[in-house]
Amino acid sequence: MPNRRSAPAIRADVPKDPLSLVRARADALYRSAIECCRQHDRAAKLHRDDVEPELEHQHMDALCAMCDGSLSEMAEAYEAAAADVHPEQDESWWHKANGLWHASREYQRRHAGCDDMSKKMSGKHTPEQLRAMQMEYELEASALLALRHAAEAYRKTRPELS
Numbered sequence: 001m002p003n004r005r006s007a008p009a010i011r012a013d014v015p016k017d018p019l020s021l022v023r024a025r026a027d028a029l030y031r032s033a034i035e036c037c038r039q040h041d042r043a044a045k046l047h048r049d050d051v052e053p054e055l056e057h058q059h060m061d062a063l064c065a066m067c068d069g070s071l072s073e074m075a076e077a078y079e080a081a082a083a084d085v086h087p088e089q090d091e092s093w094w095h096k097a098n099g100l101w102h103a104s105r106e107y108q109r110r111h112a113g114c115d116d117m118s119k120k121m122s123g124k125h126t127p128e129q130l131r132a133m134q135m136e137y138e139l140e141a142s143a144l145l146a147l148r149h150a151a152e153a154y155r156k157t158r159p160e161l162s
Contacts, residue, residue, distance in 0.1 A: 018081075018084075018085045019085055019087055019091075021081050021085075022078070022081045022082045022085050022094075022097070023093065023097075025074070025077050025078040025081040025082070026078055026082075026093065026097035026100065026101075026154065027158065027161060028074050028077065028078075029071075029074040029075060029077075029078045029097070029100055029101065029104060030097075030100060030151055030154050030155060030158070030161060031161075032067070032070045032071045032073075032074040033071060033074075033100060033103075033104060033147050033148075033150070033151040034151050035067050035070070036064075036067040036068060036070070036071045036107075036147070037144060037147060037148045037151065039060075039063050039064050039067045040064055040067075040144055042060065042063075043060045043061070043063075043064050046060055068108070068111060071104055071107070071108065072104075072108055074104075075101055075104040075105060075108070078097070078101050079101065082097070082098070082101075092157045093154065093157040093158055096150070096153045096154040096156075096157045097154055099150045099153060099154070100147075100150040100151055100153075100154045102150070103143070103146045103147045103149075103150035103151075104147060104150075106143050106146065106147075107140075107143040107144055107146070107147045109143075110136070110139050110140040110142075110143040111140055111143070113136055113139075113140070114133075114136045114137055114140045117132070117133055117136050118133070121133060
């Protein structure tokens, strides 16, 4: 057996071009954002129904939490890949991907704010607390809508994603 070191294996799934990696991460962020919006839409429809099958609600909440976690991880992965990369040309997908990243972070921030407020409020609520909670939920819904719009804007620059 020879005593020499072999060259490290190059992974086929990692592009050599940093801009290609950023674009691949942006595509993954897009897919995650779309799935997150879709699952939250399903949850909203389920919660509107009069019949409340508890098991289905538990599973839907778990799916939404998983999608939120995926969105957070994809946003972090995009941020890491895009931090030191600057396209030489004015790439439209680049601007839309950055907008999607910002919308993802804003949604995560609003969602975390709602979760924190919900955990802190137990028992009786004052009218002011309920108004504040309603405002937080409306801001979260607005952030989810902005995420949906940012994802759609990104998709228009990358028609192959459809």
